[in-house]
Amino acid sequence: MSARVGVITFPGSLDDRDAARAVRLADAEPVSLWHAEADLLGVDAVILPGGFSYGDYLRAGAIARFAPLMEKLVAAAGDGLPVLGICNGFQVLCESHLLPGALTRNAGLHFVCRSQRLRIENAGTAWTQDYEEGQEVVVPVKNMDGCYVADRATLDELESTGRVVARYLDVNPNGSLNDIAGICNEAGNVVGLMPHPEHAVEALTGPSTEGLGFFTSAVKKLVQS
């Protein structure tokens, strides 16, 4: 039986279909989750996709965190459910305090869309086990509010405990502190990522297929357990 991976759709989610496609290409079954239904439908993992939930009004991710489904998700994440927040999903995870820090306006004040080289710094999380530590991958980055910030103590803790999951190489597209592109929680089951691995799963449409590893990692872990 294949793993069932939920993809949440908030009003204004944009990359939910892409995330579902990536799940399919990782040989798992995508399950649509609706923000207003407080039911995770028994899925084995959850992806919060990119987009502009609630138009990013007030603050990116600030309104989505109050969705009925999020209460269930926060509890399940505490129990070890693998959760991946991509871009806007990362912002929602920070607003929900599942991950520390915040994502603010890009340093250049422009929306930035480019194919970005990253280094996988932690290959031990639920979503990166199919990578080697130090492996370099190219996936798209596209955001307006992608500048990762946290206080010094939090940054030190993230760095010293290996919770920086991915880092920007060549160019820091948004001014993130320490070139941080993604982080995880202490247990390693919740990962937030500003770049979009779901846009790098097919040679035809992506700059590479190197994003697929995030999805196969979670699926492999689920099948193993």
Add this chain to the structure above:
Amino acid sequence: MSEQVNTSVNEPGDERSEELAESSVTRPDMSAPEPAEEQHAAVPPSDVDTVARAEETPERELPYAELGLKDDEYARVREILGRRPTSAELAIYSVMWSEHCSYKSSRVHLRQFADKAPQSDALLVGMGENAGVVDVGNGWAVTFKIESHNHPSYVEPYQGAATGVGGIVRDIISMGARPVAVMDSLRFGPPDVPDTRRVLDGVVRGVGGYGNCLGLPNIGGEVVFDPCYSANPLVNALCVGVLKPEDIKRAIAPGPGNKVILFGAGTGPDGIGGASVLASATFDEESQQKRPSVQVGDPFMEKLLIECCLEIFAEDLVVGIQDLGAAGVSCATTELAAAGTGGMDIDLTRVPLRDATLRPEEILMSESQERMMAVVEPAKVERFLELCAKWDVPATVIGDVTDTGRLRMTWHGATIVDIPPGTAADEGPVYERPYEPPADLAQLQADGPGRLPRPVTAEDLRNTVVWLAGSPNLADKSFVTSQYDRFVLGNTVLATPEDAGVIRIGDGPQGIALATDGNGRYARLDPYAGAQLALSEAYRNVATTGARPLAVTNCLNFGSPEDPGVMWQFARAVEGLADACQALGVPVTGGNVSFYNQTGSTPINPTPVIGVLGVHDDVNRRVRMSFNIEGTTLLLLGETRPELGGSEWANVVFQHLGGLPPLVDLAAEAALASVLVTGAREGVLNAAHDLSDGGLSQSLVESCLRGGLGCVISLPDDPFVELFSESVARAVVAVYPEHEERVAALCQAAGVPVRRLGTVGGDAFEVEGLFSIPLSELREVHQGALPALFG
């Protein structure tokens, strides 16, 4: 009489109002609109101009001239109605008969697109609907259209451009399609004019801000600078959508008793008079004061509308649908009614408002964005409203379809509109405006580029290549396009700077290609040829990716139609485009005319922007522009003539515009396309790039930088002409040596001249015996130009 009507307006016993109130949806979250009764309680009904009052006070003067109606047009309104119009009726006629909505100056010419339309089995819906629809095979249809938002984008660049995208996307939704991509064709003043930075920055943020938030990939377009657009930028937005042929929706209101539902954003004071005032008048010093006339966009609401509409369509809940764009409720009600059973009763009191003080005339003219109007059978209204509630989209039943042949509107129970809807929607004035060639045309055409000193030495040639590569019109546009999301939806196969945007359809392998092109400099020298050259280039760009060109959309940007010189340019351009579409066998499916693009009495260069849609049977076979295989052979397809009139060389080096544009050769264009499409299908082309602005020099620079490999070529004839001529129907292709023979055979069979240019490889652009330019140098000038100007 009028007193009696007025005393009844707030009567709670009004049965219809109550019935309507029950079916109104309240929004579950933020900013739920107040119930309509409360909103309008503050409006004293006694100052409302009712039909009864209009009959009683025939002498009352109305400000028709201020609203843009001419004396004879107003007289015609009175004749149609047999009385003076009410102020609400005047609002309707003034916006519906504006140039923007009625096409009164262009209509006599645009008929040629239908009269000369080539036979096409693919055309499912032609001109006149919200957008044309073409059958692309395998059970899929595609709808696409380009539209202008020029004047608003000068007054308020961010909102003007943003709502330009929003408007064209709603046109595509209205056809029953899922929007899958957008493109934008932009024209700005010179980069060194300070105001260009304000306009470009706002327009690019607006296009990106709206499109990105909507989740539509931006796959192409153009950015062109020219002094003629200094105080009149062009913002033309294109949207393409995909649907099943059987799911096409129409803007009609059939079936008496069916309900009229307004859904989406509330109606506010933004954009009032936008259509008639902004789009139909020339800019002067007062334009800064028109800021409130520009609409304000909410892409989040539009995203909800897209998803909501698609679920509504999937359950077959509407019999007709129309988006609210220019002229808002006036346009939607008159057009739906005129195309349906013929009558409609609307209670304007029911329209949800963002500003409770709006008067009925303002509600009718408001161009608030993100609104749609649907016609729904009574049994399906409940489900329709449920789906709207699911997506937090406010929806309100505001009226019924009737068979009276009249569009009637009430305001607190009093009748304020009672007109035959077709008179506003379809029977606007038609002008045969006088035209004659611009006085300076002969002189302009006589001043050819022959007198310009050409680069002769190898060093001069080398420097010219570099100069052009870093000039604003030819420089890399990543500064602009990196602000747009090109990945969302996961079906983008090719995007800018490739020759055309390519989108996969369904689960593949089928796909579509789209390109827009337009050259105002060519069109200024010869508008008939200019329009044909724009079509030629877009057609060639689509074919260069391996797609078979299928259909055309157009956005015709011109000065004032009241200027005979401009009207002549327009007439010639339309004739040229219609003739060329006929010759190439690609029908025009729809488009848009934008007049009054001028500053004072100086019109812009006539700028027909042409979009061509092509079909890929298998997107895996698409051909890219990048030179990325060492040792592949470069072939030049097509014939190069000494054609430099209107060229980028003349523009960049001498700021010269004169002579005649390149010769149009549609037969050669079709032959070249057949080679490129067949070559792609057979997999014998490793790369292909069309030759256009800047000629061979610019094409090679672009393909080398894109692929990261240089090239070595030889130019045995006149290297200047070979490098910089802009002759049409040409492309450069890179092929594996073993495929050279096959490509040569394809060219011979199609009658396309072919010549071996050289090979791909190294890290420089080298012309044997003349010069070698390191790619690093070209990259620096090509990619550094726009960031240096605007970063």
